[in-house]
Amino acid sequence: MMAGCQAAAHAINAAGGVLTDKIKCQGFDTRGDPADAVTAANQMVATTSNLLGVLGPSSDEANATAPLINAASIPMFADTGQASFDHTSLKYFWRLLPADDVKGYAMALYAISKHYLRAAAVFGNDLGSQSDLPTLLKAYRQLGGKMVVTQQIALGQPSYRTEVEQLLAAKPQVIFTEASPQADATYLSELNQLGHLVPIIGTDATIQPQWLSAVAGAVGKNTLAKYFVAEQPYAPATGPSWQVYQANLMKSGVSKPAQWSTDSYSMSDYDAVTIMALAAAMAKSTNPAAYNKLIPEVTNPSPGAVIVHSFAQGLAAIRAGHKISYVGAAGIIDFNQWHNSTGGFEIAAYLPNGNLKLVTGITAAQIAPLIK
Amino acid sequence: MSTAWSFYLSTVMVYLGVNVMACLGLNLQYGFTGILNFSFIVYQAAGAYTAAVLTLGPHTAAMSFQRYIGGWSLPFPIPILAGGAVGGALAAAVGWIALRRLRGDYQAMVFLVVSLIATSVATNDVGLFNGSAGLSVIPKPLSGVVGMSLVGYQWFYVGITAIFCLLVYIVVRRITSSPLSRSLRAVRDHEQAAAALGKNVAALRMVSFVVGGVIAGISGAVLVGFISAWSPGAWLYPETFVFFTALIVGGTARNAGAALGALLVPVIFLESTRFLPQFGPPGLIDALQWVAIGLMALVFLWFWPRGVLPERRRIIALPTLRKESEREGAQA
Structure with missing residues (x-):
């Protein structure tokens, strides 16, 4: 999770940051069971200022903590595969991985x-x-x-x-x-x-x-x-988006970065941070409540949208007044009405x-x- | 105070209330009666699961992602009270096996085994409580009725927890300040002497064990209503040792000591580790936390075996001795 986040942070910060704010990745241990995770999630929300978004929660505690993160109006890109989120009504819940x-x-x-x-x-x-x-x-x-x-x-x-x-x-x-x-x-x-x-x-x-x-x-x-x-x-570990991911992963300072090159979870985490940063740039606000609703607008393919493969390309297109469709390192992203985007x-x-x-x-x- | 901090503090307050209830229940069993109940967390889990299946409603399309027995939508506070009843019933069943013929060390072994079996059954029998995935999306008590904001409801739940905590305290206080308490202490301190005086040792232990089980069940039911999810990962056997450490630190056989221990160990100590910066491989801080809990118990047992608030010793002079001492005083 940290590998993808740090690769994205490197790419975003190199492009000037999110509205000049730099991205930093911080880990929170939810300890893998619902009873501990509830306090961990609340503590994370309470003690972390300028929280752009959350990578997680994972399967062990998602049902207990996702509503809390949602209530705090913070976008989360969950890596849980639980079927209970296939048709979720949580506004701030997003999933790039298959159930x-x-x-x-x-x-x-x-x-x-x-x-x-x-x-x-x-x-x-x-x-x-x-x-x-x-x-x-x-x-x-x-x-x-x-x-x-x-x-x-x-x-x-x-x-x-x-x-x-x-x-x-x-x-x-x-x-x-x-x-x-x-x-x-x-x-x-x-x-x-x-x-x-x-x-x-x-x-x-x-x-x-x-x-x-x-x-x-x-x-x-x-x-x-x-x-x-x-x-x-x-x-697929090919294509322009993956090449950008790979280049930033290697420069991100992650220990033994090559092992994450073809890891779909790391790619999804990288994509999640990039998507949030692009949505914030489009909303001209790092307030999650403001940019959350723009997340599908920076990803889903739509007529006239400029295809972009990196944060820098997306930022330039947004500044030029274009609609964009970000193609992730892990492939095309197309969220459905329940905020799930899954492929093959x-x-x-x-x-x-x-x-x-x-x-x-x-x-x-x-x-x-x-x-x- | 920001909304986020309000969220966090209200969560900690609910956990404090739940832990105080649990420690009062375990104190009754261990502190007052001397029962080394290493399966205490099982009765808390029983209460939690009971409250969950009595709240979740029947299997429907919306709940099809999880499997569980029963499935009702009973109104508050029935699920919590039922959680207590099931915790007590389970304690009676386990106590019937462990308390009648076995003594100290062997009882402790049975309780530990019960804890391991219970976790294994709940994990592997998926039809019971959805296996290792556990139950989730459990409706919060009265959330649809009170119509509060999320933060408002958090504090409302602090109130619910406080009420149950107070009720538990009143019941425990009644027991521990009654003649029954003296019998329980007699069983704890000298089983044979208590039996020689006509006390039914097994029955006294059973009373203490079942009441403790009821309290554990209530604490679990209150907790699950708050976190809306429950799985075997939340009640592994080491969790019981956190409660034991709380009692050792706070002081056994004293209700204030149990409450203080619940504040010091599961709340202040465990919460403070959340604020440590991440270091080492994932899970290291979690593992070190268990080491620290064990060390804390050892240090207190070695240097302060009676805890921060020691049990009050009641020294009552026998009437003949009192007369003699009064006479000696008069002569002087």
Whole structure:
């Protein structure tokens, strides 16, 4: 989250800031449960002056804190995938990422396309992991697959031997997974030792550098590269907007910036800060209540709008009196009436050198028939 | 005061009230009766979940993103009172197993295991309370009736919390200043001696345990009405140790000590860590906070085992001794 924010802050500040105000990124720990997050959110609102916007909240506490941030009239670009926000009425809530309930469809579609008809689901028992599971089970069954075993693994265990033996007995052709880096590393390492790995399809959480590093360390880079792919929101690491993102990421002072180059979450965070800054420039005010309603006006494609790929380009177009449509590092942004902008997915494979390779894409049109 | 600060302070006030209630309940069990209830947070969670499902209403299209048992829309204050009743009923069930035949250390082990089992069941049985995702969008009590601004409602809820806190205090005060309190202390200090004097030790423990469970349930129900969400992440077993630390710091077996501990530990100490600048990897401050809580408990147990407000010792001279001392005084 900080990587995308700092890359955007670098780009915006280099272009003169938001109405001459400089952007600064500050982290707030909401501690991952609703009871703690409510006070954390209130404390953030109370003690932070000139708060332009919020990147978050995340799944663990979004239902408790999003109304509070909304009540404080502060725009938030949530990274929660909870379906409860698919048709939200919160005025200040915005989401650039697909809902969790859609990700399961993408994973099931890819598995069936590879003729994997017997699968195992190995998901952590935390909220973030569990939210992908119901639609995965539904879609996989709908497409003719059979889930031979479904496991909710407790995080932080020193061994998953029992679960691994249960999985081996079920003889799946593929494993769907999302759990913490440590849990999946332990699980897959034991699976590799007790039997053998089978193809693995992970969620976008498994494509994060921490997960890849932990699991590659446990099973070996070549083994992971042989068996592992993951879905993630379609965010092509190409094009002029991504190049601007990449350039600013490298100069932003973020530690090991290359690891965030193809991370769709970091790109979305970068886009979110850029969008808020452009909306503020258009409103000629950094008051969130003033610029919030202009957010779709700086993003959504419309006739006559100038396509811009960076804050600097957008600022110049606004000053010239043009309508603009900002194309993000993660792609075209088109908010619907519920402030959600979601696109398709891509399946990415892990390479032994640590990079990711695009395998195939799954479009929103492919998923649409499954959502009933 | 700005709106934001008003928001924050009102939130802290509600948490203070909830924590005071919880500490009074645990103090009754641990401070006065000597029950090491490591499952205390479970009864708070039971009250919270009960209030939630009695408020959320039935499964409808709008609520289809979460699954839960029941589903009613009962008016305030029924969900809160029901939360207390369920907390008490659960305490009675657990107490029936743990308090009748087991003693101190073994009871503590059972309570810890109960806490772990409860979290595991709530997390893995998704049909019960929506699993690890928990329940959310829980309607706030009377929010549609009072017609206040958001900040106004926050302070209104501070008032609701204060009323429940006062009621809990009155009940606990009645118990702890009655002869029942002396029996509870006798059970705590010397179980065999109390039994030899004809006290039903198991029944006395059960009374204290169930009343504490009711109070925990009420505190959870009040909390969930305020935050509108509840999930297993909010009631993991270490949360109980925060309440224990509050009692150790404030002073056990004294209601004012429990209230002071609730102010010092979960409110002042834990809130102050939110103002620390971020350093280290994500989650480091959170982890250090648990270390600090543990150290605080150890330091107080070592240097100030009776806490900031120690229990009042009641020394009553026996009549024969009193006569002798009066006689000696007269002779002098």
